[in-house]
Amino acid sequence: MTQPTRGASERLRYLGVAAWLAVAASIYLALFVAREAEAAAGGQLQRIFYFHVPSAWVAYLAFAIVFVASIAYLRTRSVRWDLLAHSAAEVGVVFCTIVLITGPIWARPVWGTWWQWDARLTSAFVMWLTYVGYLLLRTLAPEPQTPRLAAVVGIVGVVNIPIVHFSVYWWRTLHPSGPSPANPSSSSGLGGPELAAFFAALVAFTLLSMWLLALRVRLGRAQQAVARLELGLS
Amino acid sequence: MSDTSWLFIAFTAMWIGIGAYLVSLAARQRRLEARLEQLTGSQSAREE
Secondary structure, three states: OOOOOHHHHHHHHHHHHHHHHHHHHHHHHHHHHOOOOOHHHOHHHHHHHHHHHHHHHHHHHHHHHHHHHHHHHHHHOOHHHHHHHHHHHHHHHHHHHHHHHHHHHHHHHHHOOOOOOOHHHHHHHHHHHHHHHHHHHHHHOOHHHHHHHHHHHHHHHHHHHHHHHHHHHHOOOOOOOOOOOOOOOOOOOOOHHHHHHHHHHHHHHHHHHHHHHHHHHHHHHHHHHHHHHHHHHO | OOHHHHHHHHHHHHHHHHHHHHHHHHHHHHHHHHHHHHHHHHHHHHHO
8 A cells, every 4th residue: 555545534634624723722721721730839830740740651552562562463464554653653752742741830939940850750751762762773773673672672762761750659759640540530730720721631632743743653654665666666 | 931831832832843743744735745746757768
């Protein structure tokens, strides 16, 4: 398949439109509907939470896709799974980078420092490094072994996701935590408008990441088509 | 610097990041489509 079908292109377009509409709604809710947080939580700056947390969720989701697609690749050796894993890793790194940029911007005025080597921040940084390493491996490893080696990294790398997520409950960290798994009803400090803004942003970022993933997969298919034609002509 | 300025910086950084990734995807896609067209042309010429 060198060109996506017309139906696939249309679905991609609809997904893009839905994603950007959801993003616009989530920006409105986060900036104009959610109430300002107390000064200790950052006041107006706390609104970055509505994008920082969904970015982290999307990064987890993308890296979980890398994990599943890597297992599927090792079982089937189908290049489709390899392409999905590669694409998801790239999208995950984009959102993980956003997490690592927006977090310190919030921390600087609230904590008085850009960065603390505490459990959450360090494990998130290690997660980012793992998948940047995965992408570098895909560029630098010798060609026939690249997908297999990358799949192994994609499977091992997923171990870090629960560590990042639960680090705020397992260790004492500066990073704020939400309701704990042991006590899910504990106060998150969010009222109705804030919860609406938060869940709208979760939906918006999920749609946006799926759209970016679909675009990246389409790009990968075009790369494969070019490679096949170049091979045929050589 | 006020909270609002920090929010603006974080917000801008985030959307610049996503925008830059989108631009990179579009540029790579355009380059590949051009190359694909060129290769398809060469293949047709060979077959003729």
